[in-house]
Amino acid sequence: MSISLNGVGYSHPNGMLALRDINLRIEANEQVAIIGSSGAGKTTLLKLLATSLMPSSGKLELLQQHPARLRAGALRQLRSRIGLIHQSPPLPPRQRVVTAVLAGRLGQWSLARACLSLCYPCDIDGARDELNRLDLADKLFDRCDQLSGGQQQRVGIARVLYQQPQLMLADEPVSAMDPVLAEHTLSTLGNIARERQIPLVASLHAVELALRHFPRVIGLRAGEVLFDKAAKAVSQQDLDDLYVNTGLNQPTRQTASALTQPLRNPCL
Structure with missing residues (x-):
């Protein structure tokens, strides 16, 4: 088992409860999407899994380690085994x-x-290989501030792929990409996770992408797990219950099903 949460809760320093009584088990090789409205706790949950936050209650186990029990050096080593893809990657311009x-x-x-690599890149071929997976090898020597938002997201993904983590997390990894590129990027992430036999956990606002690319989907509402089931078993009622009272158009299972049809030229 790679991830286990037992009764995990998290409260912000101001006392606001972000997560409560989360019980999840994610095995090695699983690919899981977390969906829910803004403020549901998706990013907080990923930060807990990335160990940048520690639970306020309950027990969290990652890669056979208990982060809350580790000293600083051991915690740094654990973090080096976890790759977090940010929605807005922290790239120096x-x-x-x-x-x-x-x-x-x-x-x-x-x-x-x-320090040497900061002055003179020590593995140019390795960086090119990861960028090539994301159709971005031609930007190898460009400055980061010359890239579009979607290109910057792909650079952030390539950085995590080069890290070769044992657990891959992604927080809205394709939010700045056009639909075809988002499909291709998520497909690539899934293929790499399977190749490397590591778990992939991603938060997504786009329900259709979650249902298309992830075998397991977790619905998070107001800091609690509303449902946890196979993507093919997620019903329209599940989605209605998850997004009720958000004041937005709710996603439909029919829309998601339509998007499961093969795309033309998926790698463009």
Whole structure:
């Protein structure tokens, strides 16, 4: 087992309860999407799994480790095994794409090698290989501030892929991409997770993408798990209950089903 949450809750420093009594088990090789309206707790849950936050209650186990019990050095080692894809990747504007991708292994390299790589990229071919998976190899030596939002997201993904984590997390990883590119990118992430036999957990606002690309879907509402089931078993009633009273048009199972038809030229 790679992930276990037993009665996990989290309260913000101001006392606001973000998650309550979360019980989940995610096995190795599983690909799981977390859906729900804004403020449901999706990002908070991913931050707990990334160990940037610690539970206020309950027990969390990741990769056979208990983060809350670890000392600083051991916690850093655990974090180096977890890759988090950010919605807005923290890319220094003047940094070259190749350097940004190679930064994925800074936590695994010695200080001397890390400093050297900042001055002269030490694995250009490795960075190019990961960018090529995302159709972005031609941007290898561009500056990050010359990229579009969608391109920056793909650089952030390439950095995590280069890290070679044992657990991959993604927070709205395709929000800045057009629909065809989003489909291709999520398909690529899923294929890589299967190739490397690691779990992939992603939060998504686009329900149709979650149902299309993830075998298991967790619906989070007001900090609690409303449902946890196979994507093919998610019903229109499940979606209605998940998004009720949001004041927005609710996604439909019919729309999601329509989008499961093969796309033309998916790699464009």
